[in-house]
């Protein structure tokens with residue numbers, strides 16, 4: 001049995017129902033109450049897995065009131081599962097406030113991991129995955145969207161966004177304008193029948209989208225911008241710079257030059273002596 005007075009944050013599929021975990025199905029069948037973003041939507045999922053449990057709604061506009069009721073159930077020792085329409089609750093979905101308040105009251109919160117469109121898209125993207133930023137939905141108004149994209153443009157790693165299909169074209173145009181013509185991926189209908197990865201530079205993807213109407217759900221991945229390599233200083237230029245400081249001894253100069261350029265101290269010392277002698281002879 002599930003422990004009492006516990007809030008479970010349960011990921012549900014983003015399309016393919018086989019993507020729910022055994023653990024998620026078991027816990028959904030054991031809790032006292034399921035809080036769902038849209039109870040009618042979640043009823044279909046729950047009945048598919050033969051789960052019949054008291055359901056309550058928990059969505060953006062009733063979070064305050066419903067959050068208090070859910071916390072009250074938890075305080076009374078009940079176990080509650082939070083699910084959203086698809087994927088992981090709290091990821092561009094309701095849940096954050098409830099988790100924050102439960103944590104503040106020292107109520108146990110247990111995550112039951114599973115699908116998340118951002119991570120699913122990243123895993124098959126072929127874009128750098130060691131560092132990435134997930135930034136959810138860009139603002140819907142163009143001015144704010146461009147400001148938002150400007151703040152993201154120089155971040156290291158892959159940028160992952162969610163976008164509504166009817167705003168995709170405009171957002172891509174803004175990405176091209178603000179971030180440059182970078183490689184991007186439109187990951188569409190992940191885990192579903194018409195799953196598709198549209199890859200190319202922003203211009204290439206825009207050209208291919210021109211001929212099709214984007215339908216369904218999309219996640220958008222933007223490759224990191226080119227990083228400017230710091231200019232590599234030669235041993236000679238570093239020595240010249242350090243020698244301009246008359247307070248440094250040849251030993252100090254060699255030590256610092258070795259640290260900056262990566263050559264050995266003895267090589268830096270020999271070169272420093274050679275440059276010093278040339279200067280003195282001149």
Ligand code: SAM
Pocket residue numbers: 014015084086087088089090091092093115116117118161162163164187188189190191192217218219
């Ligand atoms: N909590 C969800 C998660 O873990 O991914 C995200 C919920 S958010 C309200 C919905 C957005 O996620 C969609 O507009 C789309 O950008 C993205 N998304 C969800 N399912 C998707 C799918 N099957 N393929 C591509 N993107 C998806």
